[in-house]
Amino acid sequence: MNHPKNPARHRISLVIPVHRVQGYLRACLDSILEQPFGDFEVIAVDDHSPDASGRILDEYAARDSRVRPVHLDENVGIGKARDIGALRASGDYLFFLDSDDTLAEGALQAVADRLELTGDPDILLLNHVRTYWTTRVQESAAGELLAAAGTDVFTALERPEYLSMFAVVWNRVYRRAFYAGHGFTFTDGLYEDALMVYKTMLTADRIAALEHVCVEYRQRRQGNSMRTPGRKHFGIFEQYDRLFAFLDERPELAPVRPLLFERMAGHFLFTLARPDRVLPQDRPEFFRRAAARYRRHRPAGFTRPEGTAGLRFGLLERGSYPAYAAVVFAGATRGRLRKRAAKARTALGRRAYHRLYRMHLRRPIDENLAVYSAYWNRGVACNPAAIHRKARELAPHVHGVWVVRAGDEDSIPAGVDYVVARSPRYWEVMARAKYLVNNVNFPDDIVKRPGQIHLQTHHGTPLKQMGIDQQRFPAAAKNMSFHRMLERVDRWDYSLSANQHSTEIWERVYPCAFESLDTGYPRNDVFFRATAQDVRRIRTELGIKEGQTALLYCPTVRDYQKGFLPRLDLERLCRELGPDHVVLVRAHYFYGADPRLRALQRRGLIKDVSRHPAVEDLCLAADALITDYSSIMFDYACLDRPIVTYVDDWEVYDKARGMYFDLLSQRPGETPGATATSEDELIDVFRSGAWRDDRATALRAAFRERFVQYDDGHAAERVVRKVFLHQDAAPPVIPLDARTPAPPTATQLTWSLT
Known part of the structure; x- marks a missing residue:
């Protein structure tokens, strides 16, 4: 392994903002520390993460001096966290890597070799792949473009086509003297990458490219801040306003203004169309703001692209949201409604008891009813049993009902209420219970109602590969639909854990939106x-x-x-x-x-x-x-x-x-x-x-x-207080x-x- 000759200075400084990534952070750090090229440092900025990410960083730092954690006392956001990391970096080059992504094998050596071959450019553009939870790997669209550059060194004005690359900071490395000398810093809010990418590309005198795949860009199913809908996505407008103010001050950049305008308009329309970014009720306002920017920043003589993109640009230029929605959303909405109706008919309309279930789903939720199950309805056992016992003590107003298999009724302890699975009363309690507690998943035909709380207790600490990790193992994955599995996991509100190892595994192999409860396992009380x-x-x-x-x-x-x-x-x-x-x-x-x-x-x-x-x-x-x-x-x-x-x-x-x-x-x-x-x-x-x-x-x-x-x-007490009584998960762990x-x-x- 190559180690730095001067420990105070490194060739590459990897700056990694860290927040709520405890399930992915180890993979990120391992992918760096296992690189054959060793002349680097890791400046990992713990952005006041509420999970165990900070402790994981300290654990790695204790084992490897190249890992240098920075712990912040308050959350400042990804951009400012990157700024803080860059100020502490000593490397010749800055590599802004996201903490849920990983480096590909040989990435740092390939970067170092290309930097030397091209005479230390201001920016080196990198290739990447997208990795999905389904194990699918997708090549980037920039592969051929990067390969075409060879070892050439150029500016963005000389080769504007490189401005069309995916506008993120982790698919390039920056010469630190160039970056710091121009005083580059990130702005607050989302979409800060695009502004930084365009400003640095347009400022750089020397840009080079590397076709080697360096970054494995994880496509998280859930949990990515960019895929959480809300008003924060309106920040995209301020970021592009800043970009065009930058262009206004530099008339020599006029030749690339049409290209950047087209990128801006396309980015607005892409964001508007994503239900995981802009909420339906916010779409008209988002469209109006996008149309205003379109008119404000449109270069003289701009020609719209051809095809569907050009049609949407025209609708944006007109500024009529009803016309745009009629063209873009109507067809998609009809398709979704048809699929939803078909799914509802399949799930709820096949048999009489499903009609009964549908009737009960229209009734109010019983705020004082809890349903328990363990091991696919095998009886009163495991973590759900311990939680039930403690709930009877601390939350006696919550009535508990156990689901059991037909024929196992005699196994139920005296005084415990129960229903037989798929009996008439079963459909009633499953539809109306406020709390549903299980150490496995409930059946697919159970609907998660708004207001219901699903508590997944699990029934062990993972030694064997679990969740989506099982896709790589035929014996474990046989006859398993991972899409349906994750749809079941989507119903979880809480996931219990007995140790940090479990918490990290559950959050990574079940990429859904539940909250981890580090309470211990009630059955072990x-x-x-x-x-x-x-x-x-x-x-x-x-x-x-x-x-x-x-x-x-x-x-x-x-x-x-x-x-x-x-x-x-x-x-x-x-x-x-x-x-x-x-x-x-x-x-x-x-x-x-x-x-x-x-x-x-x-x-x-x-x-x-x-x-x-x-x-x-x-x-x-x-x-x-x-x-x-x-x-x-x-x-x-x-x-x-x-x-x-x-x-x-x-x-x-x-x-x-x-x-x-x-x-x-x-x-x-x-x-x-x-x-x-x-x-x-x-x-x-x-x-x-x-x-x-x-x-x-x-x-x-x-x-x-x-x-x-x-x-x-x-x-058990911590669980009951948190879930049933809505208190802090007390008492603290001894x-x-x-x-x-x-x-x-x-x-x-x-x-x-x-």
């Missing part, structure tokens, strides 16, 4: 509230003998195989460990009752706890956990008890499903304890004591620091070293005496 008496009672109920070491074995589902296929010879494991150990086996809930497990249980070799109603009780009863890729490891880590990772198919599973980190790496924060990849290794882990030695304990401590971040026994997990089992207590 019991791990900090259970007493020694609770632990003894559960072990007695499970038939664990006094003095026995209980090992909870929880393998997860394999996407690449059908049915439950034990990865472990349980009979041999029990025989090798002896009668002072007992193995509790819990197969994944996707699998039905397994006859092999029942047979082993009848012989007294294991305890099949696959259908035990509360996995939290099993964790409290167990002295150690044996698992593979199951997210139960993150929950069990709350108890600070040994975790053994047993995986005999790592490479196959990783290729089929994809992982966010390497469980077998033995790196702190990734491996929760001892590991084994074969039965012999697993048996040796227990015989040798490696499962609970100092090394395993240290790994577990690092794992807990990373993943037991918000779980402290008060998660520091990890001040938390007290459930007491150890009697067997664990004897370990400290031996």
Whole structure:
């Protein structure tokens, strides 16, 4: 790797404004720091981001001195954040990169080579691609134009066609002496890029081009400030007024005025037509302002472009919004209405109970009704169950109703109200409930009404690739429509998280407009509230003998195989460990009752706890956990008890499903304890004591620091206060070293005496 000879000065300074990008920031920084070319610095300006972006910057800065965070005490906006970063830069060149985009492989080396070859121009234009959440990659329209320049150096007047490139600052680098010498600064508001691009291009004496793809421009499905409708988009008019004032002061730039005028008018019309920018009620005023600028800035003798663009320019010149709307919006609106009507008929008109649902959707929302579901209506369980219990205590005015599958009614605890899925009352509560709480998604035919609140609790910390990341893995993506998945996620208002890792993953792989609640998982509250008496009672109920070491074995589902296929010879494991150990086996809930497990249980070799109603009780009863890729490891880590990772198919599973980190790496924060990849290794882990030695304990401590971040026994209370009572998510999270997990089992207590 090339490192700078003079640490006080660099070839390239990457200036990155950072605000609400915690789900994308790591990818951005990794793409920079992994570049083979190393003579750079990263000036990352935390624009008072309310999420964890600032902490992520500090984490990277602690690992790499080239990352220099700047934390602002107030939000100043992307333009001013860039200005602040540019003032702190020491590089020969400024590279303004957005914090949700990434650098392409070899980008910085290609930039450095072209700068040297072209004699350090004022501006170097760069190529880019657009990357979509669907994994589609689209080449830029400027590729051929950039390639045509070769190694030539020119001005914008000499080659005005380069003014037609996408007007953003991240697809070019600026010589810092040129940039600072002319006193360039960004203006407030949106569309500041266009003004900066045109002013710098028209000022530069030496411009060069690079056809190498340098920037991967992320097309965010939601969350981009440019794609949030509102009055802020009216700022485009002031930006172009400034540009034409700049041109008025420089008569020598008259030859490019028609080109820039055409770019301005096209930009106005593009913005007007976007429903994610200008709201329908604001369109007439936006059009009037655009028409006024059209007349004000039109160059003498300007000729409108041909075709559809010319027609729209003519309508803008006339200044009649009704005429423009009749031509442009009428056809599109009719098409949308037809699609919406067809979708409504499909979703709500096929059967009688859908007509019933439609009737209930017209009734008022019941502000004191909450609907709960877990694991596709499998009963009262997981985070929704813990939230329901706490809501009955703190918000008793909110009546809770559980959705269950037909035939599972007997599993509902006494005193808990429930409805059977797709029964007549089901449609009523789903239509009228103020709150809908689930650890998976509700069915596609459930409509999100204005005023309803959807709370997604999740049911684990992501180790396996999730959401849109699964598109790269055929076994995980089989028979899955990611468009429909994201339409379901669009209904979420809140998404629970137990740690920063989860928060970042959820926000990136579910690119929708929900709010993350860093509360901890309510189902894990019991791990900090259970007493020694609770632990003894559960072990007695499970038939664990006094003095026995209980090992909870929880393998997860394999996407690449059908049915439950034990990865472990349980009979041999029990025989090798002896009668002072007992193995509790819990197969994944996707699998039905397994006859092999029942047979082993009848012989007294294991305890099949696959259908035990509360996995939290099993964790409290167990002295150690044996698992593979199951997210139960993150929950069990709350108890600070040994975790053994047993995986005999790592490479196959990783290729089929994809992982966010390497469980077998033995790196702190990734491996929760001892590991084994074969039965012999697993048996040796227990015989040798490696499962609970100092090394395993240290790994577990690092794992807990990373993943037991918000779980402290008060998660459910924070959720109920935030969602049901509309209060702050209190109480604050207790520091990890001040938390007290459930007491150890009697067997664990004897370990400290031996």
